[in-house]
Amino acid sequence: MIELRPASVADVPALMMLWEVAAENDSRPSDSSAKVEALIARDPDACTVAVTAEGRVVGSLISGWDGWRAHLYRLAVHPDVRRQGLARRLLAHAETRLVALGAGRIDAMVLEDNDLGQQLWKSSGYAPQPDWRRWVRPVG
């Protein structure tokens, strides 16, 4: 049985290893343990992990709520346990949390060539917004 629960600081090394092998890693800032620890300190429920009965972290999803908008990040499921509905569970869990916090719409960044990710988002009711592009400037 795989359990979903908020990530703790003790999970951060396992999360970093999971993201190395299982997450969408192109065209984005690199992860750091310190940043994940800061996220957990700021919002202890933002990062959900999926953990096996043996204590192995095999999935993750960050649901960010800034008081105005709701965003999803770092949806990743380890290749060993894919296609068993874990991403759907993580997503349902995050959507429940974000709606309870006041979200009226939820978004996710998806790389144009990530066919696997696109299948998941499409089948979960998400669609691209063709009239908007994200504009960014690195600052840190």
Ligand SMILES: CC(C)(COP(=O)(O)OP(=O)(O)OC[C@H]1O[C@@H](n2cnc3c(N)ncnc32)[C@H](O)[C@@H]1OP(=O)(O)O)[C@@H](O)C(=O)NCCC(=O)NCCS
């Ligand atoms: C995308 C990802 C999170 C899916 O995780 P998962 O636990 O295997 O997904 P689920 O089993 O919950 O599948 C949910 C739905 O997504 C779609 N899907 C998932 N994997 C798929 C595949 N290999 N081929 C086609 N559709 C797929 C299907 O619609 C599936 O529903 P179904 O099984 O009823 O057909 C996982 O493959 C992953 O971690 N990929 C790398 C990281 C990534 O791209 N994350 C998304 C960032 S935008």
